[in-house]
Amino acid sequence: MTAAAAPVLSRQRTRAALVLLALPLLLVGAVVLAVGTGAVPITPGQVLSILLAPLGVSPLQGYDEQQAAVLWAIRLPRVALGILVGAGLAIAGAAMQGLFRNPLADPGLLGISSGASLAAAMSVVLGFHAFGMYSLPAAAFVGSLLSTALIYLLSQDRGRVNVTTMLLAGIAINALCGAGTGLMTFLATDEQLRTITFWNLGSLGGATWPTVLSALPLIMLGVLVLPLTARALNAFMLGESGAAHLGIPVQGVKWLIVTLVALSVGAGVAVAGTIGFVGLVVPHLLRLVTGPNHRTLLPASALLGATLLVLADLVSRTVAVPAEVPIGIVTALLGAPFFLYLLRQGRRETGL
């Protein structure tokens, strides 16, 4: 370590500590804001009263039945789904970027989104109804796992996973899935086309408690276990052989990360459609502030991803009341320019 690098490192440590303290507060703030805001007006006092009512606390502020129903049946599951999906997408993005040692990697590279899109489009066009209203999410989840598994198998080279091959296989499989989805949209009727389009733009609008509970275990698995791979991901920055010399079980870690990413992103995509940008940008953004240490980066990504998606959904459902703008449009419209700005700033600062 050179003398010049030491102050940079300690500054990053202080920043990391600050960020890990600030992010949970930010998330709580976003949740409070999102729960209290929407097409149906509910004041903070009413929110509190409604939430405390089951515990037998007498209402601090009067509210009507419908407000309580909206809060419990529509808004709370929606915010909860936003937290889950945002956290899952962002932490998966951080892990992928670490695994590929490439800040441009995102879960989409593994074919998760494109496989899910193809399967969703097929289920719509070919009329797959085996699971009732959960047929489309079920198909999307299976599709994302299948394409990920395919890419993973293709990148096996004598029992070892070649990360470069995985990247290239990902690009090829993505193109193939894209073509398949194109074929499906070509075969689709007008109504089916609408369904596919809206699914591809993403939405948390279909959130109900059963949807939240169906995604919860898979996404939480990723959010809780991926941080345990932080040491390995840090070691990966030295290259795979470097990591192996540090005693990291390289193949096992790669397998674990790919599986966790596929499960948590697949589950997120299945319930909310494809929501781009979060997985790519959140970790990148944090890296500009806290540096590349995955011990900070992974949990911080989950927190910031959750916060941003909750806020993006808030915008999506309030900007055009009583209508709603698909959340994929919001994340891209708000996030991309901000990201570009940060990129320019960060470049000047860190010489990236």
Place this chain on the structure above:
Amino acid sequence: MKGKLLALTALALLSAASAASIKGADGVTVEVTNPKRVVALNATTVELIYRLGKQATIVGTDITGTYPPNKIPSVGHWAQLPAEGIIALKPDVVIGTADNFAMPSNVKTVEQLRAAGVKVLVLPASDRGGLDGVKARLNMLGQVYNVQSAATSLSKSFDTTMQAVKANQPKTAPKVVFLYAHGPASGMLYGTDGGANELITLAGGKNAATFKDTKELTAEALVAMNPDAIIMLTRGMEAVGNLDAVLKMPGVAQTNAGRNRRVYTVDDSVRWIGPRLPEFALKLAREWKADFR
């Protein structure tokens, strides 16, 4: 005292008379009493409510609810209806059609609305069932607003118009395609199930497109069908430009319809079968009778 009691009883009877329980197309029965705030989803629901003179009750619709011209707030695209946005309009009842509610993105919306205590009345599908379907929906709306006699007389007026249509049909049925154009280079042809086919048949034509659902317009397929007439939506005609531009669309010039410039336009709302179906049919029948004899 007695008079007061009588008045009260009369009042109770009156309100009982205006309360209706209507079984929706999804099997869910909805109780409605003189709804004052209605969210009407799908163009034809809005149009039918207007026909019953109850448009003042509509507080929200979707992007299709544009006829008759109005300033009713829209809750967004018909294929993705927002639960909270609809609830925010404080509707006494939400009325929509089975085809729109069956969209995968809307199935949950209905569930969420009902979970929040909002009444949702599902009318039969608006893209199937032809004029009988329109009558069935009209009849249900008549019950919602307790104006059954208005609904019945409207239904009868449909029949009168249909008799006029029969009298005006061309003797030999022209082969017709329904072209849903998005622009000068692309469009969809409408098959044998749906409003387009219904309209062609009612007006005395024969759908040259023999497939189900819709298919992309390709030059060769159109030439092979060789229709005598082409029906377009006014919006589609505008998207393409004008008649001359339509004749330049793939394959059009090589058909009988193209050679004889037989392109007819109908109002955009025909896509979902609504109360103006007999009028559209009459207009087309008259035009075809003049052009094809």
